[in-house]
Amino acid sequence: MRELQSTFQDESLKKMDLLPEKALAIQAFDVTDKVMDQVYQMEQRKEGLTAKMRLRPGIAAPTMILFLVLGASFTGYAASQYLEFRNSNGDVVLNTAKADEPTDFSKQYTELLGMYSQQVKDRLQPGEFAAYYVKDDFINNADKQNPVKFEYKWAEFSSFSSLQDEIKRTQAPLLNNPSHLPDGYLFDYGYVYPAVMYPNLLEDVEYRTLADELIQESESAPAGEKLFMKKLNWEKADFTLARYAKGDDYVNISVRTVNPDSKLTTVIQKDQDSAEKLTIKGTEVFYIKSGETNQSSNARKNWIGWRDDNNHLLYEIYDNQDSQLTKQDLMKIAEDVLVSH
Numbered sequence: 001m002r003e004l005q006s007t008f009q010d011e012s013l014k015k016m017d018l019l020p021e022k023a024l025a026i027q028a029f030d031v032t033d034k035v036m037d038q039v040y041q042m043e044q045r046k047e048g049l050t051a052k053m054r055l056r057p058g059i060a061a062p063t064m065i066l067f068l069v070l071g072a073s074f075t076g077y078a079a080s081q082y083l084e085f086r087n088s089n090g091d092v093v094l095n096t097a098k099a100d101e102p103t104d105f106s107k108q109y110t111e112l113l114g115m116y117s118q119q120v121k122d123r124l125q126p127g128e129f130a131a132y133y134v135k136d137d138f139i140n141n142a143d144k145q146n147p148v149k150f151e152y153k154w155a156e157f158s159s160f161s162s163l164q165d166e167i168k169r170t171q172a173p174l175l176n177n178p179s180h181l182p183d184g185y186l187f188d189y190g191y192v193y194p195a196v197m198y199p200n201l202l203e204d205v206e207y208r209t210l211a212d213e214l215i216q217e218s219e220s221a222p223a224g225e226k227l228f229m230k231k232l233n234w235e236k237a238d239f240t241l242a243r244y245a246k247g248d249d250y251v252n253i254s255v256r257t258v259n260p261d262s263k264l265t266t267v268i269q270k271d272q273d274s275a276e277k278l279t280i281k282g283t284e285v286f287y288i289k290s291g292e293t294n295q296s297s298n299a300r301k302n303w304i305g306w307r308d309d310n311n312h313l314l315y316e317i318y319d320n321q322d323s324q325l326t327k328q329d330l331m332k333i334a335e336d337v338l339v340s341h
Contacts, residue, residue, distance in 0.1 A: 082275065085284050093307055116132070123229065130150070132148065132227060133218055146202075147202075157191060170236055172239065173256060173257055185249075194237055195238035214228045248322070253316070272291025280338060284306065286304070287330075304327075317333050
């Protein structure tokens with residue numbers, strides 16, 4: 001099953017202890033392409049902690065961290081190794097860490113919002129983007145700062161040239177075709193993802209107007225109707241993904257824009273995973289190898305990533321769980337990406 005890399009949904013979920021306490025001071029958004037399970041985003045707002053789950057990053061606060069979640073389950077044991085990457089000033093800008101076990105409350109929220117999100121996508125055509133409001137007390141009481149959610153139904157481009165055209169049209173982060181792909185791997189598809197429209201949520205006049213419109217519609221709707229949506233025009237993207245495949249195996253290359261105010265990107269790894277720091281073409285990158293063999297079909301085996309603070313970008317390269325590729329295969333792809341950019 002193909003899943004979207006990042007999905008607009010909840011910009012904030014107050015008082016949910018999904019992630020380590022240290023995240024309270026930072027920003028987070030996950031990078032899990034359409035084959036990943038969950039995205040968690042946390043923000044620091046005036047009123048307190050807010051969290052985002054299964055969704056693409058909405059940049060609602062000046063200080064943020066980016067959590068990249070490898071798979072969907074977390075355990076309570078210490079991981080084998082955690083990494084830190086520092087900038088020229090000595091500040092940690094990228095690290096790996098483990099996530100705390102999600103609470104029952106947060107799991108319920110994630111499941112319920114995911115259900116409504118899918119209902120919205122079922123009503124959209126590829127390339128369409130929509131705002132929606134759910135008439136559900138549990139959802140709205142959990143997330144009072146963000147009554148309106150967003151969803152996008154991705155449009156896949158089956159040729160690299162058509163993907164490049166879409167990148168130019170939407171000003172999405174650039175990806176070039178790598179010249180050193182593993183033997184037999186060919187371009188499969190690619191897509192871009194819309195940039196967040198209302199980063200300040202209820203502080204944005206247009207967002208409040210949109211919220212009022214959908215809420216008023218819900219108040220006059222027949223009993224039992226819960227989902228209210230409005231399609232929106234969008235022009236700019238901040239995420240690009242290209243997938244290369246050989247039979248059932250694939251390798252994904254993605255790049256996304258990082259908020260210039262983002263101070264720390266945190267990669268969440270499982271306890272069974274091994275992590276190491278590599279240097280490729282003068283750039284320090286993380287490499288995480290999955291330690292599990294019984295993960296879901298959309299888990300990763302090898303994962304390389306790095307943060308480009310000069311251009312405010314985050315790159316990732318990863319394959320599927322049953323892939324026959326090695327660390328060296330992904331390193332060669334990373335070399336191409338680094339040289340081309």
